[in-house]
Amino acid sequence: MRKLACLIATCLLMSLPTTLGAQSGEKWVVSWAASVQGPYPVAFPTPAAGARDQTFRLIARPDIWGRQARLRLSNAFGTKPITFGSVFVGLQLGGGAVVPGTNRPVAFGGQASVTVPPGESVWSDAVDLTFVRDPAELAGRKLAVSFHVAGESGPMTWHAKALQTSYLSAPGAGAKGQAEDEAAFPFTTSSWFFLDAVEMRAPADAFAIVAFGDSITDGTASTMNGDDRWPDVLARRLRAVRGNKVAVVNAGIGGNQIAGPAEYGPQTPFPGGPASGQRIERDVLALSGVATMIWLEGINDFSKNGNAALDTVVASLKDTVARIRAKRPDMRLLGATVTTALGSSNANHGFPEQDEKRKGLNEFIRTSGLFDGVVDFDKAVLDPQTGGLKAEFIPDSTAGGPGDKLHPNRTGYFTMGMAIDLEMLKPKGNR
Numbered sequence: 140m141r142k143l144a145c146l147i148a149t150c151l152l153m154s155l156p157t158t159l160g161a162q163s164g165e166k167w168v169v170s171w172a173a174s175v176q177g178p179y180p181v182a183f184p185t186p187a188a189g190a191r192d193q194t195f196r197l198i199a200r201p202d203i204w205g206r207q208a209r210l211r212l213s214n215a216f217g218t219k220p221i222t223f224g225s226v227f228v229g230l231q232l233g234g235g236a237v238v239p240g241t242n243r244p245v246a247f248g249g250q251a252s253v254t255v256p257p258g259e260s261v262w263s264d265a266v267d268l269t270f271v272r273d274p275a276e277l278a279g280r281k282l283a284v285s286f287h288v289a290g291e292s293g294p295m296t297w298h299a300k301a302l303q304t305s306y307l308s309a310p311g312a313g314a315k316g317q318a319e320d321e322a323a324f325p326f327t328t329s330s331w332f333f334l335d336a337v338e339m340r341a342p343a344d345a346f347a348i349v350a351f352g353d354s355i356t357d358g359t360a361s362t363m364n365g366d367d368r369w370p371d372v373l374a375r376r377l378r379a380v381r382g383n384k385v386a387v388v389n390a391g392i393g394g395n396q397i398a399g400p401a402e403y404g405p406q407t408p409f410p411g412g413p414a415s416g417q418r419i420e421r422d423v424l425a426l427s428g429v430a431t432m433i434w435l436e437g438i439n440d441f442s443k444n445g446n447a448a449l450d451t452v453v454a455s456l457k458d459t460v461a462r463i464r465a466k467r468p469d470m471r472l473l474g475a476t477v478t479t480a481l482g483s484s485n486a487n488h489g490f491p492e493q494d495e496k497r498k499g500l501n502e503f504i505r506t507s508g509l510f511d512g513v514v515d516f517d518k519a520v521l522d523p524q525t526g527g528l529k530a531e532f533i534p535d536s537t538a539g540g541p542g543d544k545l546h547p548n549r550t551g552y553f554t555m556g557m558a559i560d561l562e563m564l565k566p567k568g569n570r
Contacts, residue, residue: 168428176412177216178294189292202386204274205339224252225314235306235321285316356391360546372556430566435475474510476517
């Protein structure tokens with residue numbers, strides 16, 4: 140009996156580090172994010188009905204790993220309550236399949252399902268990722284997050300351009316989240332729905348950097364499933380020197396603006412999502428462990444979709460920065476200069492007046508002292524002779540073709556990611 144008691148005690152001690160680590164010496168740090176937008180354009184065949192009794196299997200690449208995770212599901216732009224059930228998280232094997240034995244159930248307040256009212260979001264309970272032995276060994280691997288939508292969801296909260304393939308069951312197929320194989324997920328999507336953040340338990344000195352911006356941060360014209368947006372390049376650089384302790388999460392939305400639109404919601408959709416000030420709380424301030432934010436926006440404000448005056452954009456920029464500093468004076472804020480769109484084939488961009496406003500905003504970013512530092516993306520990609528992007532940054536990397544002279548390709552994004560001084564990214568007080 141004495142030997143048996145010792146054996147039991149030893150087994151218990153072996154199980155303690157994960158549990159104790161979650162209570163002391165560790166903290167929550169956001170590891171992946173996808174800024175949500177409302178139901179524009181049509182996401183599913185019938186936008187008013189949305190998803191119908193079907194299961195999503197969304198693929199997401201955490202930037203740091205831990206032995207515990209939690210998920211945030213959002214109904215921010217829905218019009219009716221949505222019930223999520225059969226929620227599971229596992230290690231992607233390939234396609235819609237999960238590595239056998241890794242698919243873990245996710246609870247919400249101890250319950251297997253949760254109903255999220257319109258305009259709200261919910262965090263899951265912590266889930267033990269029992270397949271994680273050494274978190275650093277999983278760098279670059281991807282999570283498969285599965286959940287079932289009961290009934291009809293109505294208009295869906297989503298992130299349009301994931302540049303990542305995810306998987307769906309057929310409408311009416313029921314709850315399939317527990318399945319490890321891919322047979323139940325015959326349909327694919329290149330968007331993310333409802334899931335907008337994943338956090339991990341990480342060492343006390345770990346932290347996150349939020350890349351906040353528009354389509355140039357979201358990665359338009361980079362490669363599908365390639366993870367070669369400029370925040371991805373930056374993340375790999377940081378991993379090489381800091382290991383599994385710094386996450387770079389992407390808060391870009393294609394078409395996003397600093398100053399507009401004035402109103403945004405399910406009844407007033409806009410292709411670029413809510414204005415920066417309307418989403419800063421959800422997409423930056425509400426996330427755990429964020430120490431630094433890099434802000435790259437402005438080109439869409441000066442497009443024919445925005446038509447904003449330079450003074451209006453500067454005033455909005457100042458206002459949002461003031462709100463961030465009031466709530467998070469410890470956060471390091473870096474302003475990024477806006478890259479050129481001169482000569483763009485996009486009908487809403489590329490005209491001289493837009494470029495003059497862009498130059499004016501860049502001058503403000505460089506000289507005003509509003510930010511704690513400046514990332515000069517404009518200098519990194521500009522061809523001084525033409526005023527447009529350098530020629531090697533123009534051809535489209537997503538589908539091929541000549542490119543639009545607005546979005547850099549994967550080579551341009553690589554150059555942007557390499558242009559950032561890593562010393563600027565350290566948390567305040569850590570120099």
